[in-house]
Amino acid sequence: MHDTSPRTADGKVLWHFSMSLDGFVAGPGHGMDWMPAATNRPGLVEEYLETTGAVLGGRDGWDAFPAAGAVYGGAWSGPVFVLTHHPEDAEPADGVTFLNCDVAEAVQIARRAAGGKNVEVLSPSIGRQLLDAGLLDEIDLHILPVLLGDGIRLYDAPGGAPVPLEFVNGDPVEEINLRYRPVGRSGG
Ligand SMILES: NC(=O)c1ccc[n+]([C@@H]2O[C@H](COP(=O)([O-])OP(=O)(O)OC[C@H]3O[C@@H](n4cnc5c(N)ncnc54)[C@H](OP(=O)(O)O)[C@@H]3O)[C@@H](O)[C@H]2O)c1
Secondary structure: OOOOOOOOOOOOEEEEEEEEOOOEEEOHHHOOOOOOOOOOOOOHHHHHHHHEEEEEEEHHHHHHOOOHHHHHHHOOOOOEEEEOOOHHHOOOOOOEEEEOOOHHHHHHHHHHHHOOOEEEEOOHHHHHHHHHOOOOOEEEEEEEOOOOOOOEEOOOOOOOOOOOOOOOOOOOOOOOOOOOOOOOOOOO
């Protein structure tokens, strides 16, 4: 499952996340201690460093990790946009623009800043809004061998209709078989 084709820097709007097997991208309280320090897919970070032109995030993620320089461990630099309904109380930071607008306008601003490269949406809630608006091009996920049971879901839309997806980095398939067993857990 590591031989995924490289993302191209061709102006896509992407969701890019590490995700638990049960669909969470952060644990309770924005906990990220379940994620490994490094990816095991060779060249992945380099690929994203090269193809990412701008980052769009939300205020909760920013408040939990307020460091624009920390995108890809500080290896990526570029324009970061943070959506919030109250930009006036955000601490200014170099390279970060706080926006209070609808997601369509935010993504347009980020696209322009990305200069033809991809816009990476590092927010589940904004990605969901973009998906609803038909403005999300791709979802790139790294599924980790862990169940969290609680936290922030990739896609949280209670009562929503199913969103069909097409598999784009391999032969079209209806389902992918992943087989795991629990390890290192004692008691309940
Ligand atoms: N696993 C991974 O690879 C990965 C990668 C990136 C991020 N994450 C995690 O994702 C989590 C954050 O995601 P989240 O979805 O819970 O929160 P979020 O998108 O970071 O923040 C939500 C907030 O953004 C603002 N917002 C969203 N849409 C808006 C709109 N249309 N207009 C104005 N403001 C808007 C609102 O802030 P106001 O209340 O200020 O209005 C809203 O409360 C963090 O825990 C982060 O660590 C995980």
